[in-house]
Amino acid sequence: METRTTVKGILHDASGRPVSNAIVMIAQGSHSHHDIASVTNDSGEFYLSDIVVPGDYVLLIKTDSGSKQQPVSLSGNEQIQLQY
Amino acid sequence: MAPRMIDTPQQPTVETPPVSNDAVVKQRPAEATAAGATEVEEVEGGFVLLNPNDVDKEVSSLPTEAFEEDAMITLEEAGYEGIVTEEEPLDALFASYSELLPKARELAEVIIGPDNRVRILNTTIYPWRAVCALKITAQDNSRWIGTGWLISPRTVITAGHCVFMHDHGGWAKSIEVIPGLNDAARPYKSGATNNLRSVLGWTQSKNRNYDYGAIILPQSYRPGATTGVFGFGVKDDAYLRNSILNLSGYPGDKGGNQQWFMALRTKSVSARVITYDIDTFGGQSGAPVWIKVGNTRTAVGIHTNGAATGNSATRIVQPVFNNLQAWKNQGL
Numbered sequence: 001m002e003t004r005t006t007v008k009g010i011l012h013d014a015s016g017r018p019v020s021n022a023i024v025m026i027a028q029g030s031h032s033h034h035d036i037a038s039v040t041n042d043s044g045e046f047y048l049s050d051i052v053v054p055g056d057y058v059l060l061i062k063t064d065s066g067s068k069q070q071p072v073s074l075s076g077n078e079q080i081q082l083q084y
Numbered sequence: 085m086a087p088r089m090i091d092t093p094q095q096p097t098v099e100t101p102p103v104s105n106d107a108v109v110k111q112r113p114a115e116a117t118a119a120g121a122t123e124v125e126e127v128e129g130g131f132v133l134l135n136p137n138d139v140d141k142e143v144s145s146l147p148t149e150a151f152e153e154d155a156m157i158t159l160e161e162a163g164y165e166g167i168v169t170e171e172e173p174l175d176a177l178f179a180s181y182s183e184l185l186p187k188a189r190e191l192a193e194v195i196i197g198p199d200n201r202v203r204i205l206n207t208t209i210y211p212w213r214a215v216c217a218l219k220i221t222a223q224d225n226s227r228w229i230g231t232g233w234l235i236s237p238r239t240v241i242t243a244g245h246c247v248f249m250h251d252h253g254g255w256a257k258s259i260e261v262i263p264g265l266n267d268a269a270r271p272y273k274s275g276a277t278n279n280l281r282s283v284l285g286w287t288q289s290k291n292r293n294y295d296y297g298a299i300i301l302p303q304s305y306r307p308g309a310t311t312g313v314f315g316f317g318v319k320d321d322a323y324l325r326n327s328i329l330n331l332s333g334y335p336g337d338k339g340g341n342q343q344w345f346m347a348l349r350t351k352s353v354s355a356r357v358i359t360y361d362i363d364t365f366g367g368q369s370g371a372p373v374w375i376k377v378g379n380t381r382t383a384v385g386i387h388t389n390g391a392a393t394g395n396s397a398t399r400i401v402q403p404v405f406n407n408l409q410a411w412k413n414q415g416l
Contacts, residue, residue, distance in 0.1 A: 005251075006252075023229065023340055023366070023367070025366025025367065027337070027365070030392070031391070032292075032390070032391035032396075033389065033390055034243070034369055034388065035243075035368045035389060036220075036230050036243070037366030038227070038366075039228060039229060045226075047251075047252070049245070049249060049251055049252065050250065050290075060336070060337055060365075062338075067337060
């Protein structure tokens with residue numbers, strides 16, 4: 001059954017260090033979503049707020065050095081781990 | 085087709101939408117009155133079911149009027165470029181509030197087709213200078229970016245979900261407002277506050293139809309007196325369907341510090357929502373959706389959502405107009 005929830009994620013680099021001050025947002029999705037974007041904190045944490053799950057999304061990560069897209073399939077119970 | 089992510093600077097920045105004279109003529113009001121029974125709103129996520137008469141009831145982040153003087157960077161005051169607020173006849177005031185469109189079942193893009201956004205290179209020109217970048221800190225200290233727009237010296241209109249975040253402690257802890265932000269340049273400085281407004285239909289019912297709110301800046305920071313402000317008005321269905329919509333904001337895929345603009349004809353209109361294929365991205369929540377006739381600009385919606393079936397704004401109908409007018413007066 002579809003429901004709305006907020007999913008937490010953590011962004012880290014290839015060496016496992018958290019990436020702070022990156023902007024994370026939904027670039028594509030199977031459901032309507034708020035057009036707000038989350039900014040990662042010092043621990044690399046970000047949120048996808050009030051999204052429909054289960055659902056397939058493509059997230060866009062924007063940092064000072066560039067951007068990257070990453071597809072995710074969310075059930076609502078997981079914590080996302082993204083690498084930039 | 086994947087969204088275009090190439091960060092190529094484009095030549096802007098004339099707001100004039102790419103429209104024929106014929107289309108401009110069609111923007112002339114064809115006010116029609118619709119009447120109907122008010123339906124009980126669909127309530128999502130187990131939130132409170134409100135009386136339909138209460139959904140647009142104003143709520144504030146602060147309990148009393150003693151809520152001024154938050155953190156701020158002051159601005160010297162200059163002349164006020166007033167823009168007349170249009171008080172148009174309303175339409176469909178009590179029409180049924182049906183859902184706009186069925187949810188998309190397949191993947192699609194917030195960028196619909198090619199990315200046709202244009203960067204605003206000079207944000208010190210009206211109306212771009214009245215569009216504000218928002219740096220939001222929620223009660224749980226999570227940080228977000230959004231967009232707002234000035235309607236009076238100290239009143240900024242934005243999405244309800246930018247001022248009240250249900251899953252992050254409710255009212256935002258603080259919102260920094262940066263009019264005309266242009267990379268590192270802050271031509272009108274910035275101000276921060278936790279003096280926020282929304283309506284019960286959002287804060288209690290979390291209903292998309294009532295996703296709008298306001299930021300009342302401190303007495304000592306009055307950027308709208310310098311930048312000029314947006315007018316706003318209620319337009320009927322026929323008028324909106326035949327209008328070119330303008331939308332400008334601070335998308336996160338561009339870093340959240342640049343203003344990007346696009347204009348396109350309305351896709352569809354429902355009682356409380358305007359839908360369009362204007363390209364948007366996270367960070368543009370709260371952006372103004374306006375129409376321009378001659379030198380008169382009238383905001384008709386507040387951008388809130390991205391979706392496969394079209395991006396959308398909370399429509400300014402009469403109850404929304406009434407609240408915006410009240411909030412405008414609170415920020416004079």
